[in-house]
Amino acid sequence: MSQTSPPAPRELKTVGLTPFIYRSDLPLFQVSPGLPIGDALAQASDLLSLAKAFAEDAAYSQDSDRHAWAAHYLTAMGKAVVDDVVQALAA
Incomplete structure (x- = not known):
């Protein structure tokens, strides 16, 4: 064997x-x-870093929700990349 x-x-x-x-x-x-x-995780890190910055801006901004929506979409993209990498590691 x-x-x-x-x-x-x-x-x-x-x-x-x-x-x-x-x-x-x-x-x-x-x-x-x-x-x-490795490239995918580097991209996910960049996406999530930007999402964090936009979420902080959204917390302090009273005039618009555009930062919150940007953070929402960037977080969804970053999460998808990390989830896909987890699937590759589990295979």
Whole structure:
């Protein structure tokens, strides 16, 4: 019986099965398959960092909710990327 070792994390790619931003119960966007997970996580970090900044702005802004909506969408995108990477790691 031969044992195969799991792929190294640097060799893993996104699976591309994670949708985000729904309209009429259908996903408008989906994470693309085949991206190195290190690159995907770096992008998720950038998205979530921007979302954090927009959420802070929204907390102090009384004139508009545009910062809150930007934070909402950036958070949804970042979460989808992280969820997709988790699926790649679990496979």
